Amino acid sequence: MVLIGFVDALAVALLMCILARFVAGRRRKHLPPGPSGWPLIGNVLGMPTSHEWQTFAKWGEKWGDVISITLLGQPVVILNSSHAAVDMLDKKSAIYSDRPTFPVCGQVIGYDRTLVLLHYGPVWRETRRLFSKTIGTRDSLMHLSDRLERGGHRFLTRLMAQPETLFQQVRGFTGASILSIAYGYNVEREDDELIRLVDKAVEEFSLASAPGAYFADALPILIRVPAWLPGAGWKRRALAWRRDLEAMCDLPFNHTKQQMKTGKASPSFVSMNLIPDTDSGREFLVKSAAASLYSAGADTTVSAICSFFLAMMCFPGAQKKAQAEIDRVVGNDRLPRLNDRDELHYVRALIWEVLRWQPIGPLGVPHRLTEDDTHAGYFLPKGTIVIANIWRMLRDPSRYPNPEVFNPDRFLPSNDAEPEYDPRHIVFGFGRRVCPGSQLAETSLFLICALSLAVFDIAKPIVDGNVVEPSLEYTTGTISHPVPFECSVKPRSAKASALVAAAMSDSVF
Numbered sequence: 001m002v003l004i005g006f007v008d009a010l011a012v013a014l015l016m017c018i019l020a021r022f023v024a025g026r027r028r029k030h031l032p033p034g035p036s037g038w039p040l041i042g043n044v045l046g047m048p049t050s051h052e053w054q055t056f057a058k059w060g061e062k063w064g065d066v067i068s069i070t071l072l073g074q075p076v077v078i079l080n081s082s083h084a085a086v087d088m089l090d091k092k093s094a095i096y097s098d099r100p101t102f103p104v105c106g107q108v109i110g111y112d113r114t115l116v117l118l119h120y121g122p123v124w125r126e127t128r129r130l131f132s133k134t135i136g137t138r139d140s141l142m143h144l145s146d147r148l149e150r151g152g153h154r155f156l157t158r159l160m161a162q163p164e165t166l167f168q169q170v171r172g173f174t175g176a177s178i179l180s181i182a183y184g185y186n187v188e189r190e191d192d193e194l195i196r197l198v199d200k201a202v203e204e205f206s207l208a209s210a211p212g213a214y215f216a217d218a219l220p221i222l223i224r225v226p227a228w229l230p231g232a233g234w235k236r237r238a239l240a241w242r243r244d245l246e247a248m249c250d251l252p253f254n255h256t257k258q259q260m261k262t263g264k265a266s267p268s269f270v271s272m273n274l275i276p277d278t279d280s281g282r283e284f285l286v287k288s289a290a291a292s293l294y295s296a297g298a299d300t301t302v303s304a305i306c307s308f309f310l311a312m313m314c315f316p317g318a319q320k321k322a323q324a325e326i327d328r329v330v331g332n333d334r335l336p337r338l339n340d341r342d343e344l345h346y347v348r349a350l351i352w353e354v355l356r357w358q359p360i361g362p363l364g365v366p367h368r369l370t371e372d373d374t375h376a377g378y379f380l381p382k383g384t385i386v387i388a389n390i391w392r393m394l395r396d397p398s399r400y401p402n403p404e405v406f407n408p409d410r411f412l413p414s415n416d417a418e419p420e421y422d423p424r425h426i427v428f429g430f431g432r433r434v435c436p437g438s439q440l441a442e443t444s445l446f447l448i449c450a451l452s453l454a455v456f457d458i459a460k461p462i463v464d465g466n467v468v469e470p471s472l473e474y475t476t477g478t479i480s481h482p483v484p485f486e487c488s489v490k491p492r493s494a495k496a497s498a499l500v501a502a503a504m505s506d507s508v509f
C-alpha cells in the first residue's frame with residue numbers, strides 16, 4: 001500500500017515536471033531567446049552573483065540584443081543595445097514606465113516612498129513635476145550657481161590642505177550641495193551630523209537594493225515573518241534601516257520647516273514646494289521627494305567624480321589637453337566658473353567620456369511593463385521586468401569604436417568623422433523614468449572637474465620610487481564605485497594655490 005503511494009507520488013511529480021517544462025517551453029517560444037533554465041525556478045541557479053552586467057553582455061553575444069530569463073516564474077528581459085532600449089523604453093514609454101515591487105528594500109525598509117521606486121501613477125507624476133520645476137533644466141539651476149561654486153572652492157581648499165582625503169572631500173562636496181539644494185541647509189563642519197546620518201541611510205539603500213540582497217525578495221511571503229523569530233536577523237536589521245530612512249526624511253525636513261516659520265529659510269526644494277497650511281498628504285510627498293534628491297543624487301555624483309580622478313591619473317594626455325584648454329579660455333588669473341561651460345568643449349567631452357568609460361549605474365533601475373506587448377515578433381507579458389544593460393550599451397563597438405580606450409576626442413567633431421553618439425542618452429536611463437537629476441549631475445561634475453583641472457596636477461602616486469598602479473576595479477551593486485585608490489593631487493603652481501585662497505576668502509559661509 002505504502003509502495004503504491006510512493007509510486008503514485010513519483011508519477012505525479014514526474015508529470016508536474018513534464019507539464020512545467022511544456023508550459024515553460026511554450027512561454028519561451030514567445031519570450032525573446034535566452035539561457036535555458038529549470039522548471040519552476042527558471043534561471044535562478046544560473047544568475048551571476050556580482051557584476052551582472054558583464055554576464056548579461058556575454059549572454060547577449062550568444063542570444064542577441066534582447067534576451068529573456070525567468071526567475072521563479074517572473075519573466076525578465078535584458079536589453080543589451082541602446083536601439084532596443086529606445087524602441088521599447090522610449091518609444092513605448094506609456095507601458096514601460098512602472099517599477100517592480102522591491103519587497104524588502106521598498107516595502108519593509110520603506111524606500112518605495114522615494115521617487116526611484118515609486119510605482120508609475122499620480123504620486124510619481126507629481127513628484128517628477130516638483131523635480132523638473134526645481135532642478136529640471138540648466139536655467140532652473142542658474143540661481144544655484146553661487147552656492148555650488150562656493151562649495152567647489154571649499155572642496156579645493158580642503159583637498160589642497162589634505163590631499164590624502166580625496167574620497168572624504170568628494171563626499172563632503174556632494175552631500176553639502178544636495179543638502180543645500182534640497183533643504184537650504186548649510187553644512188559648516190566636515191563632521192556634520194546630518195551628512196553622517198544621510199550618508200548612512202544612502203549606504204543602506206545601496207546594500208538593500210542590490211540584486212539578490214534578500215531571499216525574501218524572491219519569496220515575498222517571508223516579509224511577514226515576525227522580527228523576533230530566530231533566523232529573522234535580516235528583518236530586524238531591515239527595520240533598523242527603516243528607522244534610519246525615517247530619520248533621513250524627517251530631520252532635515254523639520255529643520256527647514258522650522259526655519260520657514262521664523263522666516264529664516266534659505267530658498268530650497270522644500271521651501272519652494274511646501275506651501276503654508278499644506279495638508280499632511282502633500283507634506284509627506286514633498287518630504288519624500290526631498291529625501292529622493294539625496295538618496296538618488298549623492299552616491300551617483302560621488303562615483304562619477306571619483307571616476308574622473310581615476311581617469312585623470314591613468315590618462316595624463318587627456319588631462320594635459322583639458323588643462324591647456326582651460327588655460328587658453330579662462331586664463332590663469334581666475335578660477336573657471338559655471339558659465340564657462342559652453343566654451344570649454346574639450347572639458348565637456350572629457351566629462352562625457354568619464355560617464356561612458358565607467359557607468360555609475362551599469363544596469364540603471366529596472367522598469368516594469370504594465371500591459372502585454374509584442375516586440376520584434378516576441379511576446380512580452382504584462383508584469384515583465386525590463387533591465388537596460390547600460391554598461392554594455394556604452395561599450396557597443398558599433399557606436400563607440402575601441403570602447404575600452406579613454407578618448408574624449410570621440411565626442412568632438414573632426415575632419416574625418418562625426419562625433420560619436422552622445423552617451424548622456426544612455427547613461428541617464430530611458431523613457432519617462434529618465435534621470436531627473438541629470439542637469440544637476442552634469443553641472444556639479446563640470447564644476448569639480450574644471451576647478452580641479454585648473455588647480456591640480458593629478459597623477460599616480462610614487463612610493464619609494466615606484467609608481468602605485470590603481471586596480472581599476474569597480475564595486476558591484478546598483479551604484480558602482482571605483483574600488484578606493486591612492487591618488488597624488490598637487491597644486492599646479494603657486495599662483496593656482498593663491499587663486500584658491502583668494503576664492504575662499506571671498507566666499508561667505
Ligand code: HEM
Nearest residue numbers: 115116296297300304361364365428429430433435437441
Ligand atoms: C552622474 C550622475 C547620475 C547618473 C549616472 C544617474 C543615472 C540614473 C539612471 C540610469 C536612472 C534610472 C533611469 C531609468 O529608470 O531608466 C536614474 C534615475 C533617477 N535619478 Fe539619477 N543619475 C545621476 C545623478 C542624479 C542626481 C544628481 C539626482 C538628483 C539630485 C538624481 C535623481 C534621480 C532620481 C530621483 C531617479 C528616479 C527617477 C524615476 O524613477 O522616475 N540622479 N538616474
